[in-house]
Amino acid sequence: MASPSEGLPLGRTVPPVPAGVEIPPEPPDVGARALSVASRLLAGATTFFFLAFIFAYFYLRSINVEHLWRHGHIDPNQALGGAMIGCVVLSAILAIVSGRQMKAGSRSWPAPAAGAVVLGLAAVALQCIEYTRQHFGPTDGAYASVFCAWTALYLIAVLGTMYWLETQVATELRARREPAPTSGDIGRADELIAPALDATVFYWAFLAAIGVVTYVVLYLL
Amino acid sequence: MTTTAAVPTPQPTGRPLWRRLIGFNLLTAVALGVGGYYLGWFIGHQISAKSLAYQEKTSENDVALLVAYLFGVVGFLIGLGFANYPVSRLLGRPASLREKEEEGIGRYFGLCTDHKVVGMQYLIGIGLFFFIGGVNAMLIRTELLHSTPTFVGPGQYISLVGMHGTMMMGMMTSGILGPFANYFVPIMLGARRMAFPRIEALTFWLLMAAGFILTSTIFFGGFPTGWTGYEPLNDQAVMGMDSYIIFFALVGISMCLLGLNMMATIITMRAPGLTWSRLPIFVWSVLATAVLMVLAAPVLVATLTMAALDRTIDTSFFIPGGGGSSYLFENLFWFFGHPEVYILALPGFGIVLELLPVFTRKPLWGYRLAVSGMLGVTLLSFFVWQHHLFVSGINADLRPFYMLSTEIISIPTGFIFLCAMGTLWKARSSFSVPMLFCLAWVFNFLIGGLSGVFVSDTPSDTSTHGSFFTMAHFHYTIMGGLIFTFFAAIYYWVPKMTGLRFNERLAKLHFWLMFIAFNSTFLPLFAIGMMGQPRRVSQYAPNLHALNTWVSISAFVLGLSMLIFIANTVYSMIFVRLPVAMNPWRSKSIEWQIPTPVPVYNFEQVPVFDSDPYDYGTPIHVGGTRPEPAGA
Amino acid sequence: MSEPNHARRFALIWGIASVVATPLVIVLLGPILPPGKSTEQAAGQVTDNTVLLGMATPVLLLVVLYLAYSSIYFRQPKGGAVLEGPAVRGDARVQTTWIIVTTALVLSLAAYGTARLLSDNGAGSGSGPTPLTVPKGPKLPVQVIGQQWAFTYRYPTYGGVEVPHLVLPEGKMIELHVTSLDVIHSFWARQLGVKADANPQVDNIAFVEPTKVGAFEVRCSELCGLWHGEMFDHGRVVTQAEFATWIQQAQVAYAPATKALPPYSTTYLPEPTRRGG
Numbered sequence A: 001m002a003s004p005s006e007g008l009p010l011g012r013t014v015p016p017v018p019a020g021v022e023i024p025p026e027p028p029d030v031g032a033r034a035l036s037v038a039s040r041l042l043a044g045a046t047t048f049f050f051l052a053f054i055f056a057y058f059y060l061r062s063i064n065v066e067h068l069w070r071h072g073h074i075d076p077n078q079a080l081g082g083a084m085i086g087c088v089v090l091s092a093i094l095a096i097v098s099g100r101q102m103k104a105g106s107r108s109w110p111a112p113a114a115g116a117v118v119l120g121l122a123a124v125a126l127q128c129i130e131y132t133r134q135h136f137g138p139t140d141g142a143y144a145s146v147f148c149a150w151t152a153l154y155l156i157a158v159l160g161t162m163y164w165l166e167t168q169v170a171t172e173l174r175a176r177r178e179p180a181p182t183s184g185d186i187g188r189a190d191e192l193i194a195p196a197l198d199a200t201v202f203y204w205a206f207l208a209a210i211g212v213v214t215y216v217v218l219y220l221l
Numbered sequence B: 001m002t003t004t005a006a007v008p009t010p011q012p013t014g015r016p017l018w019r020r021l022i023g024f025n026l027l028t029a030v031a032l033g034v035g036g037y038y039l040g041w042f043i044g045h046q047i048s049a050k051s052l053a054y055q056e057k058t059s060e061n062d063v064a065l066l067v068a069y070l071f072g073v074v075g076f077l078i079g080l081g082f083a084n085y086p087v088s089r090l091l092g093r094p095a096s097l098r099e100k101e102e103e104g105i106g107r108y109f110g111l112c113t114d115h116k117v118v119g120m121q122y123l124i125g126i127g128l129f130f131f132i133g134g135v136n137a138m139l140i141r142t143e144l145l146h147s148t149p150t151f152v153g154p155g156q157y158i159s160l161v162g163m164h165g166t167m168m169m170g171m172m173t174s175g176i177l178g179p180f181a182n183y184f185v186p187i188m189l190g191a192r193r194m195a196f197p198r199i200e201a202l203t204f205w206l207l208m209a210a211g212f213i214l215t216s217t218i219f220f221g222g223f224p225t226g227w228t229g230y231e232p233l234n235d236q237a238v239m240g241m242d243s244y245i246i247f248f249a250l251v252g253i254s255m256c257l258l259g260l261n262m263m264a265t266i267i268t269m270r271a272p273g274l275t276w277s278r279l280p281i282f283v284w285s286v287l288a289t290a291v292l293m294v295l296a297a298p299v300l301v302a303t304l305t306m307a308a309l310d311r312t313i314d315t316s317f318f319i320p321g322g323g324g325s326s327y328l329f330e331n332l333f334w335f336f337g338h339p340e341v342y343i344l345a346l347p348g349f350g351i352v353l354e355l356l357p358v359f360t361r362k363p364l365w366g367y368r369l370a371v372s373g374m375l376g377v378t379l380l381s382f383f384v385w386q387h388h389l390f391v392s393g394i395n396a397d398l399r400p401f402y403m404l405s406t407e408i409i410s411i412p413t414g415f416i417f418l419c420a421m422g423t424l425w426k427a428r429s430s431f432s433v434p435m436l437f438c439l440a441w442v443f444n445f446l447i448g449g450l451s452g453v454f455v456s457d458t459p460s461d462t463s464t465h466g467s468f469f470t471m472a473h474f475h476y477t478i479m480g481g482l483i484f485t486f487f488a489a490i491y492y493w494v495p496k497m498t499g500l501r502f503n504e505r506l507a508k509l510h511f512w513l514m515f516i517a518f519n520s521t522f523l524p525l526f527a528i529g530m531m532g533q534p535r536r537v538s539q540y541a542p543n544l545h546a547l548n549t550w551v552s553i554s555a556f557v558l559g560l561s562m563l564i565f566i567a568n569t570v571y572s573m574i575f576v577r578l579p580v581a582m583n584p585w586r587s588k589s590i591e592w593q594i595p596t597p598v599p600v601y602n603f604e605q606v607p608v609f610d611s612d613p614y615d616y617g618t619p620i621h622v623g624g625t626r627p628e629p630a631g632a
Numbered sequence C: 001m002s003e004p005n006h007a008r009r010f011a012l013i014w015g016i017a018s019v020v021a022t023p024l025v026i027v028l029l030g031p032i033l034p035p036g037k038s039t040e041q042a043a044g045q046v047t048d049n050t051v052l053l054g055m056a057t058p059v060l061l062l063v064v065l066y067l068a069y070s071s072i073y074f075r076q077p078k079g080g081a082v083l084e085g086p087a088v089r090g091d092a093r094v095q096t097t098w099i100i101v102t103t104a105l106v107l108s109l110a111a112y113g114t115a116r117l118l119s120d121n122g123a124g125s126g127s128g129p130t131p132l133t134v135p136k137g138p139k140l141p142v143q144v145i146g147q148q149w150a151f152t153y154r155y156p157t158y159g160g161v162e163v164p165h166l167v168l169p170e171g172k173m174i175e176l177h178v179t180s181l182d183v184i185h186s187f188w189a190r191q192l193g194v195k196a197d198a199n200p201q202v203d204n205i206a207f208v209e210p211t212k213v214g215a216f217e218v219r220c221s222e223l224c225g226l227w228h229g230e231m232f233d234h235g236r237v238v239t240q241a242e243f244a245t246w247i248q249q250a251q252v253a254y255a256p257a258t259k260a261l262p263p264y265s266t267t268y269l270p271e272p273t274r275r276g277g
């Protein structure tokens, strides 16, 4: 037996809103949750990106074609590398502190965040100095290739994250000077500062962890 | 803060034309793109002039071309206005979702953050590059009319094959997610936008820049590697190879961002009541695809970065003479490459299962099974990549494992078939054009899947690998799987997107011609492959000439069917313009319940869901089948 | 309601069709399946293809007949109101059965493939530098060297002589060492049922035992640049006596060239040229 669908209500109908009635905004936490999810996904994508380099490292090392993996003189500058990773870790710790302060309601969180940005940029600078100091270039075998490419791409990721962190600080500082603006589409823009900082801090902590892996693999192993 | 119903910003009337041409728009973008290209070319020459490598390669300068492409893309994006927001954020201006946008038709030619506009842009843009890829296919088949190179030279032939394959594999990854998921996923979720509208626009324009770059390879000598770009041939190739690298890297970035945006949207923006078990199955397929995009595409970008570095600053990732390995490339490429083929297939699963209930007037049969099938495919597709390398000698001891994992993938894929077949059982089917394309999918993907059993079996693959058998296999899955559902989606949803309907007769003609010509093109290729014709060669044994001629003629008919589609589109959408009924398919899915054209904010009121969109049919015992609660 | 019992009817149709078609396919198509029977490995692949085809036939029939059956019987009646179908959302029994059957099928296919691969010493495929299974008894090593755009062959047990066309003795287990001097090629001797990629710096081993005298084709089946399409020639399988005389002549004829060659080795470091072709 079957019945004609003519005349049946077709599923969920959307009732029209009478003219002039205000349309309620979307739930306020949507933007915040989207940012948080996005930072996790970005972390996943970043992991897979660097996984390719980790794989390249161990693969080429294990097959060691014609003993060309790594000649004796190819050694990265341990002092500069250590300083670089120190800056990264310290910067990530500062960022986490700033996130904690913000959650605790303290108004002083932009200070450690700004410190984190400065340290992150210092790490980039240190690595660039190292490139000019080290005694090998990208053409010196497989290890040198992996080293140069991996560190350079890691630096680009750090730079991007520092930009992201900087926007949080800048937004907060401007919001303090200029009273909370509303933009046409997002509701209260200043409500997004906290979740955005949260997302950034999560990502930066994650990237710093990848940095530690980078350091261990490239400098210590 | 609240928005008032339909908020069109007042049209700035009377602005002179020249004022409207200045600003962030496509014109500026093209100008800055070209400017950036030449600037990059110049800078690249300055950089590489100092290096030794430059002395060796006289007319070839990969550094210059790569830098030029990158600068060109950046200039193009700046011209479209993509830099404005990041810069304003750098200065601490508050976050916002939408750009100031043009009104009217101009919205379609620039940065637009309305997901419906982006969907239309994708449809047209991808259609354009699909056409270019199709023309390449016709040229390939023209050459194969002869058993020796006659129509084009061997180098041009390889370039044609490479361009065809790369264009298709690159652009069609977003073939369904780009147009249809961007357009309909927010609506199906009861949302007003995607989670990150600016990123959404970015994915589209990146893809367009990429497609243009790949096409430009013809000015730099093409590339000899096919879509797989294997090393060390890649390293040896002329500058056209750089177009391939930049193209695929941009596609990878676009894909990753598209997937990220989709996942964030689906996870966070479902309207009240839209629980995971009420999600339309199409949205599930988009979610599964998005997972693959987010995780697999970065590996591609990393791999191509290594290839680009090998080509420019002479690193040796893939150069055996320098301590690298061509196996490394094969591993990394297929670690992306296999998920990639499921990125192409999964949205098709979603479309078929989404459309079948509408045309059979039955609920989707086995909702949970379908979802677990999609998720199972997603998970497993990361564990099968070396099945592309059975005869390469790479980790040969692991072949039994890859054989097993590959064949296990056919279990979740089988779920999709079971769900489709269950939905068809005792249905009240009407054979409208979208339905025909869905049924064709069942047939095509079946052939693709069964031939997949042969290529996943190492002893059998020894003969078929790298032959036209494989070529036929993946055309059955991609062309027969993806492109057929792509057309199903077009015939089903474009009337909603445009408010106009297709000419039914031409559409049916298109379907039947395409279905018959498709099978008559690719079915003989299984035999041709088994009889010894390798892929990517324009010389084959003379005894295969008759079959190849048959295939070529069928391919031309296939091309003709595409022309019929184009003619139908132009005829119906531009000339006749018959308005479509409110809900021509009597669908219960929410996108058909809202007005056409869809209002800017989609819903005046956030809808509340109380069931999945498949409550078709009468809840009455028929023929002894037990009705079960939702999603059994 | 006088609906026929569709389930039983369809099962009957499918059952009969499978019972009729599967043996037909095996008997009629099986013997003509490539790659033929001129080696142990090729014959093994034919068996493999036949088994797979036999398994695929009922599955193909199931889905295709199902499509046809449901398109014929389960349609919207012409004209009048649109009828709704039954609101059935699944059937636990059918689903469980399907999962069990497909799983069993798939696992047995994988097991079968693995068994064939191992019992046939790689079934003619390139099995890497250290193959999992190695045939017992004496073997004749032959090196296949791919370079842009030709294959050459070296016989290490005959003074490392290098010849442009492959000649193999009948009835002997051959151990092919496939390698490349530049980019990736793939050595495909179709009638022998052999395919093995030639990678630079890799010694890719494949085993094959010719059982029939005659000519066979050799093609490159991995894209290797401009003249990839021209990279084919013919080889011969000859009797052991013919092979003995041939190889002696070849050793003499190519003696000057052999002296100029680098000593035999499983791989050769390519010259560090870039931008070759």
Ligand code: HEM
Binding pocket: B134, B137, B138, B140, B141, B161, B162, B164, B165, B166, B168, B169, B172, B225, B226, B227, B228, B471, B475, B478, B479, B482, B483, B521, B534, B535, B536, B537, B538, B555, B558, B559
């Ligand atoms: C219009 C119908 C099509 C025809 C007639 C066609 C024809 C061909 C032919 C003849 C080749 C092989 C050439 C050779 O190996 O010598 C080829 C390769 C290929 N095609 Fe298609 N094709 C069509 C559509 C598609 C579609 C829709 C896709 C994917 C979305 C696709 C993806 C590929 C890929 C990935 C390759 C391999 C390229 C390579 O070897 O690197 N094709 N096609």
Ligand SMILES: [Cu+2]
Binding pocket: B337, B338, B341, B384, B385, B387, B388
């Ligand atoms: Cu695969």
Ligand SMILES: [Cu+2]
Binding pocket: C184, C185, C186, C220, C221, C222, C223, C224, C225, C228, C229, C231
């Ligand atoms: Cu070749």
